[in-house]
Amino acid sequence: MPSLTGLPLQIVVALLAIAAFVATMWLWPRLGGRGWKAWLGRFGAFFGTQVVVLAALGLVANSYFGFYTTWSDLLGLDGAPGKVVDHQPGARAITVTGEQKMYSSQGSAKERAGAIEKVDVIGTGSGLTADGYVYLPPQYFQPEYAATRFPMALVLSGYPGTPEKLITLLKYPESALNAIEAKQLPPTVLVMMRPTPAGVGNRDTECMDIPNGPQVETFFTSDLPKAMAADYRVSDRPEARAVMGDSTGGYCALKFALRKPDSYRSAISLSGYYEAPSDPTTGDLFDGNAELKRENDLLWRLENKPAPPVSLLLATSLNEENYKDTQKLVAAFKAPTQLSTITLDTGGHNFHTWTREIPPAMEWLGRRLAPPQEVSKPA
Template structure:
């Protein structure tokens, strides 16, 4: 099956849309009349053309914005609402699986532009795994910073979404590099991810520790900082960590800073919201526990918690 985000599929469906439109125009005079066959013919031609055109537009929009990366992700076939992997203690928490091109006019050399690594993170406390992209600024590779540690910023996409678009569309590494070069930002390591770890399938968890389910908040606030500080030269202290995101990622960012300030002291929300939704993509996040639901209502926390 062709890739959901690949150019060949977009071209094929776009050509089908053009062909459907041309066929409708050619057949329309033959579909005149008041009989039921003529009515069915006109309705079929009209709706068939609309479906193919919308499919072509949807494929282009999905490829650009990165809502779904695979057919399984789109169709909800990535497994159960949430599965936990039983990890044995010990072993490496982060495994580098590849590299991503650095989108910068500064050139590819890591001493000038930095480096983007694709990694797989193993969460010991949560039992979850997830892939992510790590941007290492150029100072990370320069001899004068060889003994230095760096602050970290976790960057979360919306749901659905893919972390690649944080690089190619929202250009977080490129923007960070410009800020570093302008002296507006200290050399900072970025960790770019979806708000739903790969280990929970395609469920929108809203970064919750779900009762009897995946412990997503624990993954982001306990496992991730520990793994990054162990495998990279990153400060292991909350005041050197920040989190930001858009939409669902924005809600998660604010929630981490409010609920777990020992993990992240600073948070930025872009077009986020303040209370977790309840819909078919989330399922029952709170296990019927009204207190737990209230604890994850950020405006309630601001009014009722220190």
């Protein structure tokens, strides 16, 4: 079956839409009678053309925004519960399943541009699994860094986004490489994922440990950092870890830092919101627990909880929906929490806006991430 986000399917449906339009124009004079057959013919031609045109537009929009990546995702068939996986000591939690070419002005050699690996991550504590991409900077492959552990930044898409769009549209690896080359960011490993692991289905969990449900926060704040430190030369120090994302991913990033500062000491939110919504995609996240709902309200945490030693960056624009709430967070935070903002004159909840915010966000992150650390001399 052709890929739901692939270009071939978009081309085929677009050609069908053009053919349907041409056929309708050609047949219309022949359907000009007053009988029921003529009426039915005009209705069929008009309705059929509209369906294929909307299908073509829908496929283009879906490919751009990454709403649904597979047919089973679209049809709601990915609803199987997570599976508990038992592991033996020393077993790898990360499996590399492929590699994607890294394009840059410096060429594609790993020592010059780095590499992007497609991975599957098994969460030993949460029982969840997730796929994604790991970007390894050029220094990871250079001999002088052979005994070095690198800082790590988890990058989350929005819901129901895909990690592929973090590479192809938001160009995180390219932005990171540019910042590294400009000495604005230390050589940093990126882990690019969607905020909904496998086994959760289409449910928007808002990165929560849901009562009697999937433990998504545990996966991202405990399982993933441990797996990366075990299977890659990534630092296990919280000051060498950051998390960032757009929309839902931005909310998750801030929540991880505020709730679990020993997991991530820096967080960047691009057009993120600050309170978990309740809608058909989320279901009942809190099981009627008002205290748990407050615990996941970021403004409430800043106003009522002890301030954690983390650095936060909030990106918004004057016409963004989150602009007013962002100002409330700015007014509510207190030391030792550090808070910065990016405020664009104009910008919407879209990829174009986020690509304007990512380069300065990388520079901001470079001033907060702990640098690479040499841990031992190679034998």
